[in-house]
Amino acid sequence: MRKKVLCFDLDNTLNLAKTKAEPEIGELSVKLLDKYEYAVISGQKYDQFLLQIVEPIVEAGATPEQLSHLHLFVTQGTRYYKFDPELQDWHLVYKYDLTDEQVNEMTEALEKAAKELGHWVELDNEDEIIENRLSQVTYSAIGQLATVEDKLAWDPDMSKRNAIAKKAKEIAPQYDYEVAGTTSINVTLPGTNKQFGMKHLMEQLNVKKDEVLYFGDMCQPGGNDYPVVEMGFETIEVEKWQDTAFALKGILGVS
Numbered sequence: 554m555r556k557k558v559l560c561f562d563l564d565n566t567l568n569l570a571k572t573k574a575e576p577e578i579g580e581l582s583v584k585l586l587d588k589y590e591y592a593v594i595s596g597q598k599y600d601q602f603l604l605q606i607v608e609p610i611v612e613a614g615a616t617p618e619q620l621s622h623l624h625l626f627v628t629q630g631t632r633y634y635k636f637d638p639e640l641q642d643w644h645l646v647y648k649y650d651l652t653d654e655q656v657n658e659m660t661e662a663l664e665k666a667a668k669e670l671g672h673w674v675e676l677d678n679e680d681e682i683i684e685n686r687l688s689q690v691t692y693s694a695i696g697q698l699a700t701v702e703d704k705l706a707w708d709p710d711m712s713k714r715n716a717i718a719k720k721a722k723e724i725a726p727q728y729d730y731e732v733a734g735t736t737s738i739n740v741t742l743p744g745t746n747k748q749f750g751m752k753h754l755m756e757q758l759n760v761k762k763d764e765v766l767y768f769g770d771m772c773q774p775g776g777n778d779y780p781v782v783e784m785g786f787e788t789i790e791v792e793k794w795q796d797t798a799f800a801l802k803g804i805l806g807v808s
Contacts, residue, residue: 557760559585559700559804560751560786562769562778563595564734568605568794569701571597571734578794579609581801586610586619588805590758594626594750596731596739596777598686599634603643604628616639622756629689629741629777630750633757646757649745650687658725659690659740666720667692672713688745692717694736713737715775726750733777748780762786768797 561567568574585591593606602625610623617638625634631649636642651659660683667673672694678681680696693699694714695707708714711732718730718738731739731746755762765786769778772790782788791797802808 555764556589556766556787557764558590558592558754558758558766560592560754560765562596562766562767562771563593563597563602563605565770565793566595566768566791566797571601571605571697572701572705573604574606574609575798576609576613577798578606579611579613581798581805581807582606582610582623583613583615583619583688584805584807585801586615586622590622590624590760592624592626592754592758594747594754596629596686596689596691596733596737597627598684599627599632599773602634624754626750626754628686628688628737629744629745629747629751631741633753647753648688649742650674651685651689651742655728655742656685656690659728660685662721662725662728663690663692663717663738663740665724666717667694668711670716670720672717688741690740691733692738692740699736701735707736711775731777732775733771739777746780747777748784751781751784751786768800 564570567578570692607619620636621638633646634643636644637644663683674695676696680698682693682696714732721732729741729743733739766783767788770791772778772782772788789800
């Protein structure tokens with residue numbers, strides 16, 4: 554069956570962790586918007602979606618009509634934004650936000666776990682280690698503004714984050730802890746991982762599972778893209794954004 558939706562993870566799939574996607578991705582994305590519904594699902598917050606992928610697509614010349622085919626499933630799909638070509642702006646279609654009590658419990662569990670294991674890093678700037686993303690809480694071990702090189706070097710085998718997630722689960726077992734990106738752990742309500750987002754994607758875009766092609770860099774068991782694999786979506790696993798660009802050129806038939 555011909556695919557109707559191309560769905561992408563964000564960090565290390567469309568860009569280098571928490572950086573703006575390269576112009577090549579923006580240009581390929583504009584071409585895709587003429588042929589497919591284009592969805593992005595990630596644990597990142599809305600502002601990062603705008604910076605990392607929407608801005609490069611706009612800079613590549615996307616029209617308001619093309620942008621209406623771009624779908625932002627923020628914080629693993631617990632928030633969904635769609636572009637309104639008449640209003641010339643994005644609007645929030647739905648949200649599943651946390652209560653203040655839940656945010657506090659998640660934050661305390663992460664900080665306590667990291668400190669007990671000796672992995673807590675004190676920052677000397679205004680950067681955040683633990684961030685309330687409204688529908689999830691995210692731990693960024695050395696801050697969100699750290700260099701890509703430092704992030705890649707901090708926990709390349711995910712052992713530190715796996716240990717922190719396990720300890721935090723012991724402290725606050727009512728929540729789910731998922732290792733993501735290069736230095737992150739996403740904390741969510743049970744059942745609100747990417748499976749939650751993909752179910753809502755199918756509902757909102759009125760498509761079946763076999764009409765969606767998914768791209769992700771952490772498709773292995775324990776990775777934050779693995780829930781999508783478990784659901785049975787056809788998946789292209791990549792290691793970096795250049796792999797995604799190569800695959801998209803094949804889909805578009807361009808060099």
